[in-house]
Amino acid sequence: MAKLFAVGAGLTALAACTPDGGTQPPSSSSPSGTSASAAPTAASSSAGPETSTAAATEPGTVAAPAPATTSAPTPTSPAAGLAKQYSLTDPASPWLVVNKHRPLSPADYVPADLVQPNVALAVSGEAAQLNSTTAAAAEQMFAAAAQDGVTMTLASGYRSYGTQVATYNSYVASRGQAEADTASARPGFSEHQTGWAFDIGDGGGACSFQPCFAEQPAAVWAKANGHRFGFVVRYPWMFHGITGYYYESWHLRYIGVEAATDMTARGINTLEEYFGLEAAPGYL
Ligand SMILES: [Zn+2]
Numbered sequence: 382m383a384k385l386f387a388v389g390a391g392l393t394a395l396a397a398c399t400p401d402g403g404t405q406p407p408s409s410s411s412p413s414g415t416s417a418s419a420a421p422t423a424a425s426s427s428a429g430p431e432t433s434t435a436a437a438t439e440p441g442t443v444a445a446p447a448p449a450t451t452s453a454p455t456p457t458s459p460a461a462g463l464a465k466q467y468s469l470t471d472p473a474s475p476w477l478v479v480n481k482h483r484p485l486s487p488a489d490y491v492p493a494d495l496v497q498p499n500v501a502l503a504v505s506g507e508a509a510q511l512n513s514t515t516a517a518a519a520e521q522m523f524a525a526a527a528q529d530g531v532t533m534t535l536a537s538g539y540r541s542y543g544t545q546v547a548t549y550n551s552y553v554a555s556r557g558q559a560e561a562d563t564a565s566a567r568p569g570f571s572e573h574q575t576g577w578a579f580d581i582g583d584g585g586g587a588c589s590f591q592p593c594f595a596e597q598p599a600a601v602w603a604k605a606n607g608h609r610f611g612f613v614v615r616y617p618w619m620f621h622g623i624t625g626y627y628y629e630s631w632h633l634r635y636i637g638v639e640a641a642t643d644m645t646a647r648g649i650n651t652l653e654e655y656f657g658l659e660a661a662p663g664y665l
Contacts, residue, residue, distance in 0.1 A: 458657025459647055463639055469656055472575050475514065475611075475637045478652050479572055480661035481625040488569030489542040492576035498523075503534040503582045510539040512576030515635040519579065522603075522610035531602045536582035536589060536631065540573035562664065563627070570664075578615060578634045595630035607633055608641035617650045623660040624651050 452470045454460040460476070467476035470483075472490045479485055497509050498516035500523040511519060519535070526533045540548070545568040552561035572578035582589050583599035594600050595618070604614055615634035616626040636644070636652070649655045 454655075455657030458655065459643070459649060460640060460656050463643060465639070467637075469658070473512075475577065475635060476640065476656065477575060477577065478656055478658055479570060479575065480653065480658075481570060481664045482659060482661035484569045485571075485574060490574060491541065492539070495539055495576060498535065498538075501532070501534045501584065503536045503584070504538070507539050507541055507544065508537050509535060510576070511579055512539075515577055515579070518611045518635055522607065522612065525606065525610070526599070526602050529602060531598045532584045533599045533603070534582040534584050535579055537573065537580040539576050539579075540571060542568055542574060545569070545571050545574060567664065572615065572632075572634060577636075578632060580629075580631045581633060582631065590631060592628070592630075595628065600630040603633060604630070608645040609638065611635050611638045611641050613641050613644060613652070615652065620651050622662050623653050625661045625663060 452468060453466050454469060454476070460466075468474040469476050469478045470486065471477060472479075472485050473492070492512040494513040495507075495510040496513050496516045498511055498519045500519055502509050510516075523533050523535075545566065549561060549565045549567055552565045556564070566572075580590070581599055581603060583594075583597050585597070588594040588597050603612070607613060612633040612635055614630060615632050616624050616629040618628040618630075621627045634652070635641075640655070644655045647655075652658070653660055
């Protein structure tokens, strides 16, 4: 027992001493599952001041005329082995990686195919929308969860650039920029703006968007089964040194069934590692 306590205390201390100084270290009762294993080590060493939009600004190191607006996974990344490859920079691509080093381009991108999925909604308006591919996958996943007796609601989906401006600015006004950056993406840096990501709830509410949501049936089920429908938990426990965000057991990201299943089977926890990208613990 003493040993368990010590381990928990150590993890809490580690989470609390990141540069961001966040307010939400993971609960010391380990969230069910596996993500406690590998600490974010090697990848963070590559966090240099490289340009975030891979294409276009590279200072002529290669002769090959690379496409200006797309980039594929690095040849050595695990994802490079999949039969079908997608762009990591096109916001309309299921493999788009947006993080604190990789803003959306254009910053005010709007998905062309926003729709409201036929699932239990805990929101209305734009937040009840997803891009059409993600919406279809969400409908399948929510139905499968229901069949297993798990209640799942769509708590927050699409968020426009304008909404993100308002959300982020209100955080800055009330808590200051440093703390805002741990709680809300800057405008043009949010996965919610792409339609590829959404937050789930469970219809209860007590643990909505809270660390204890990780132990609720909806989160446990989504973590175990999401890949079957193309989803991964985008900000897993203890990988904020790579993703830039503390554990969000409610935030799911669509990358397609093949990639999500492969990533899960390999035990890879972040999109940055899966696609061979640098860690993005903070804004450049
Ligand atoms: Zn989210």
